[in-house]
Amino acid sequence: MKHLHGIDFLNSRVLDAFPCLRVVTPEEWVEARPTIRKFPAKSCIFQREEGADYGMFLLSGTARISRIAEDGGESIISTLTAGEVCALLVLSGLSGRDYPGTITAESEVEALFVAKQSFLGWLQTHAEIRGAVFGGLLDGLLRISEQIDGRRSESLDARLAKAMLRTSSERKPLLNMTHHELAVEIGSSREVVSRAVRRYRQQGWIESGRGWIRIVRRVELESLLGD
Incomplete structure (x- = not known):
């Protein structure tokens, strides 16, 4: 785990994956308590309990977003690639509901974690971040719809x-x-x-x-x- 502080992000690979984060001020970075974590393939990188404390930005690799049903069955909702934010994470945070899924690394991944309140605050106060994240969510929802239609016909x-x-x-x-x-x-x-x-x-x-x-x-x- 690597802790980063304020100005460190100006020359970081974080901005390569998420250029919209350039608008975040050094003071806001300090409040967000950012950390970068690396995970090997097959490991869980985000789950229900962490949804109450963190927001997450995937910097590299690919991950699988899935939901565990009450009977223990697992269903894949979508996949996440570098430069994307989980739609469930955003929507559960804005609605005040628990995060309903789990995110598992498909390959080795690197992810940025920030305090949940900072994550939600950036979405509401920075138009650049809001546009990039919600544009990504729209693309993700369209992708899920295409996958469902494809499964019906394939x-x-x-x-x-x-x-x-x-x-x-x-x-x-x-x-x-x-x-x-x-x-x-x-x-x-x-x-x-x-x-x-x-x-x-x-x-x-x-x-x-x-x-x-x-x-x-x-x-x-x-x-x-x-x-």
Whole structure:
């Protein structure tokens, strides 16, 4: 954890990810008690209890926003990339309600934490921050709507292939995801995902083990995406 004070932010990577924060004064930074934290992949970076104390800005990496139901089931609401703020965090803070989700790192991430009152105060007093954050929220909501529509029309194979391809690349074909995590991401069950993964392995498209999958024949998976 790295504590930063006032003027330190003027030459920080914070402003590269969130240029709108340039309007924050040194005095406001001091009041916000900012800290930068690094998290490894798979770790929880924000949860319900922290929503009462902090606001968070994602500086690098990608994260998954999910909600845990009363029966213990997990559903992914959206993903968060560098330069974005969680919509649930903003809306729960402005409405005075508890933060209803949890944010988990998909890759190694770095995040800026500030005091919740400062976070909410900046949204209300700085038009630049308000415009950037709420513009990002609008984009996020549109993205969620597109994902829901896409899930309705896509086959399971297409959704699963997209999830596997999204978290890997030609240079980095290994993804550290369990069948349960893939099932949560595509809105299916672990058993169904396990059957599909077994089929892909038998076809020679992937290699897999406990908690990992390596893409061997990327073109074949891409063919499942359709047009």
